[in-house]
Amino acid sequence: MxxxxxxxxxxxxxxxxxxxxxxxxxxxxxxxxxxxxxxxxxxxxxxxxxxxxxxxxxxxxxxxxxxxxxxxSPGSPEWNQRADLTARAMRLIADGVVDRSGVSGLASRLGYSVRQVERHLREELGTGPLALARAQRAQTARLLLEGTGLPMADVAFAAGFSSVRSFNDTVREVFALAPTELRRRGAGSELAAPGVLTVRLPFREPLCPDNLFGHLVETAVPGVEEWRDGAFRCSLRLGTGHAIASLRPMPQHVVCELVLSDLRHLSTAIARCRRLLDLDADPVAVDDALRADPVLQPLVDAAPGRRVPRTTDPEGFAVRAVLGQQVSTAAARTHAARLVVAHGTPIDDPHGGLTHLFPEPSSLASLDPARLAFPTSRRHAVLRLVEALADGSVDLGAGGDWQEARARLAALPGIGPWTVEMIAMRALGDPDAFVPSDLGVRAAAQRLGLPSTPGALTRRGAPWRPWRAYAVQYLWAVGDHPVNQMPS
Known part of the structure; x- marks a missing residue:
C-alpha cells in the first residue's frame, strides 16, 4: 500500500x-x-x-x-490476511515473541536464520524486528501513561522495557514528550477497579457486533469464557502468567478491561484480544468484494462489517473443534467443560465466574480416553491431535504456516475437512477458510438458491476469495440462530 x-x-x-x-x-x-x-x-x-x-x-x-x-491506529490488515514470511513475523512480534525470546527466538519460530529475517523485514518494511518491537513497547507505554495511574517504573516494565532509562529515552524520542508530560495530556485516570487495566481497542468502521459476540458467547466453554454485564469475558494463558479479559463493544471502539498476573504480558494480551475480535480487518474492502455477488449483496447491506470470531488459544480451540465434531454446540461445550475441570489450570476471578485456563496440550497427554463420552474413533482423534500439538508437529501459533498446518491436521486420523477449515478460520485466522459442508452454510445456500453440495458450493463461491471466511459469517446470518445475536 x-x-x-x-x-x-x-x-x-x-x-x-x-x-x-x-x-x-x-x-x-x-x-x-x-x-x-x-x-x-x-x-x-x-x-x-x-x-x-x-x-x-x-x-x-x-x-x-x-x-x-x-x-x-488499528493495525494493518495485511498481517492477518497474508501468510508469507513478513506477515507471520509481524503476527509473532505483536504476540510479544521478540520481547520474550529476542530476534533469535523469532527466527527460530519462523524457521529461518536471524540474518534472513532481518534482511527480509528491512527490504519490505524499511526496518528490522527490534525496531518493530520497540514501537510496540512505545505504544503500550502511551496507553498506560494516559489511561492509568500506575507508577512510572511499573509502566516501564509493563510495556516491556528493560530499564526505566530506556523507557524514558524511547518515550521522549517517539513522542517528543517526557513520560510525565504524556500523562498530563492524557486522561490520567486511575485503574477502573483494583488490579484492572482499561484500554480502548480501535477498529475500522463499520463493525457488526451481533455475530461476533453472539458466536463467542454461544460457543463459550464454562469456566473459561462467559457473558457478564454486557461484556464477553475470557481467561488467557500468557507464557508463565495469565490474564482475564473483559471485552465490551462500543460504537467506535471496544472497551478492554484486563486483570494480569504479570504486567509484562500486557501488550501480548492486547494483541490476542484484538485477534480474537478480528479488529484489524478492513471491513470496507471485504464487504465491497462480497457485494459484487448479487446473492450476498442484500446480506452485506443489511448488516455490514461482520468480523470472523477467532480465538486467544489456537491449540485449545483445535481440541474443542474435534470435541465438537458431529455433535450439537451444547454437547461440545459440555465435553470441553469436563476437560477444563479435570485438566485445566485453576485461576481466581474476583470480578466474575471464570475458574480455569483451558488445558495445555501437554497437560492432556495423560488423558484417559475412557473418560471421553463419545465414539472410539473420536477419542483416538483427540489423543492424536493432542500429541501432535504437544510435540510441535502441528503449529497453530501466530507465526505458523497456514497450508502446512492444514496438511498436517488433515493427515491425523478422524479429522475431516470441516474440522480443518474451522481450525483454519478461527485458530489460524485465515480469511479465506471455507466450510461448505457445514450444516448452517448448506441450509443458507439452499435458502438463497445457491448450490448446497460442498463441491458445487465451493465452485460457486470461488469469486468470494480471498474473503470466504467472511462470506461464511454472512451465510450463517441467514438462519435464526443465537450465534447471530449479541446477548442482551
Whole structure:
C-alpha cells in the first residue's frame, strides 16, 4: 500500500480514515509522522513520504503527531490476511515473541536464520524486528501513561522495557514528550477497579457486533469464557502468567478491561484480544468484494462489517473443534467443560465466574480416553491431535504456516475437512477458510438458491476469495440462530 504513492496522496488529502494503519505519512518539513486521517491540513505533496509501519517512521527519525496519535491506529490488515514470511513475523512480534525470546527466538519460530529475517523485514518494511518491537513497547507505554495511574517504573516494565532509562529515552524520542508530560495530556485516570487495566481497542468502521459476540458467547466453554454485564469475558494463558479479559463493544471502539498476573504480558494480551475480535480487518474492502455477488449483496447491506470470531488459544480451540465434531454446540461445550475441570489450570476471578485456563496440550497427554463420552474413533482423534500439538508437529501459533498446518491436521486420523477449515478460520485466522459442508452454510445456500453440495458450493463461491471466511459469517446470518445475536 505505501508504495502506491498516488493512492496514498489521495487518502491523505481526503483524510480517509479507512486507511489508518495501512500506511503512515512522514512529513519532511515538520519531522513528524501521521495517520492518513490526521485533522491538520494535509502537507504539500513534495513533503510527503509514506511508511509501511510506525516503526519505520520512527527509525527514520520522525516523531508521532500529537494530534492524530498515529501509533494508536488499528493495525494493518495485511498481517492477518497474508501468510508469507513478513506477515507471520509481524503476527509473532505483536504476540510479544521478540520481547520474550529476542530476534533469535523469532527466527527460530519462523524457521529461518536471524540474518534472513532481518534482511527480509528491512527490504519490505524499511526496518528490522527490534525496531518493530520497540514501537510496540512505545505504544503500550502511551496507553498506560494516559489511561492509568500506575507508577512510572511499573509502566516501564509493563510495556516491556528493560530499564526505566530506556523507557524514558524511547518515550521522549517517539513522542517528543517526557513520560510525565504524556500523562498530563492524557486522561490520567486511575485503574477502573483494583488490579484492572482499561484500554480502548480501535477498529475500522463499520463493525457488526451481533455475530461476533453472539458466536463467542454461544460457543463459550464454562469456566473459561462467559457473558457478564454486557461484556464477553475470557481467561488467557500468557507464557508463565495469565490474564482475564473483559471485552465490551462500543460504537467506535471496544472497551478492554484486563486483570494480569504479570504486567509484562500486557501488550501480548492486547494483541490476542484484538485477534480474537478480528479488529484489524478492513471491513470496507471485504464487504465491497462480497457485494459484487448479487446473492450476498442484500446480506452485506443489511448488516455490514461482520468480523470472523477467532480465538486467544489456537491449540485449545483445535481440541474443542474435534470435541465438537458431529455433535450439537451444547454437547461440545459440555465435553470441553469436563476437560477444563479435570485438566485445566485453576485461576481466581474476583470480578466474575471464570475458574480455569483451558488445558495445555501437554497437560492432556495423560488423558484417559475412557473418560471421553463419545465414539472410539473420536477419542483416538483427540489423543492424536493432542500429541501432535504437544510435540510441535502441528503449529497453530501466530507465526505458523497456514497450508502446512492444514496438511498436517488433515493427515491425523478422524479429522475431516470441516474440522480443518474451522481450525483454519478461527485458530489460524485465515480469511479465506471455507466450510461448505457445514450444516448452517448448506441450509443458507439452499435458502438463497445457491448450490448446497460442498463441491458445487465451493465452485460457486470461488469469486468470494480471498474473503470466504467472511462470506461464511454472512451465510450463517441467514438462519435464526443465537450465534447471530449479541446477548442482551
Amino acid at each position: 505505501h508504495q502506491d504513492t498516488e493512492r496514498c496522496i489521495r487518502a491523505v488529502q481526503s483524510r480517509d480514515s479507512r486507511f489508518d494503519g495501512w500506511f503512515f505519512t512522514a512529513v519532511l518539513s515538520t519531522g513528524i509522522y501521521c495517520r492518513p486521517s490526521c485533522p491538520v491540513p494535509p502537507p504539500k505533496v513534495v513533503n510527503m513520504r509514506f511508511m509501511p509501519t510506525s516503526a519505520a517512521a520512527q527509525q527514520a527519525g520522525f516523531r508521532a503527531c500529537k494530534r492524530c496519535r498515529p501509533d494508536a
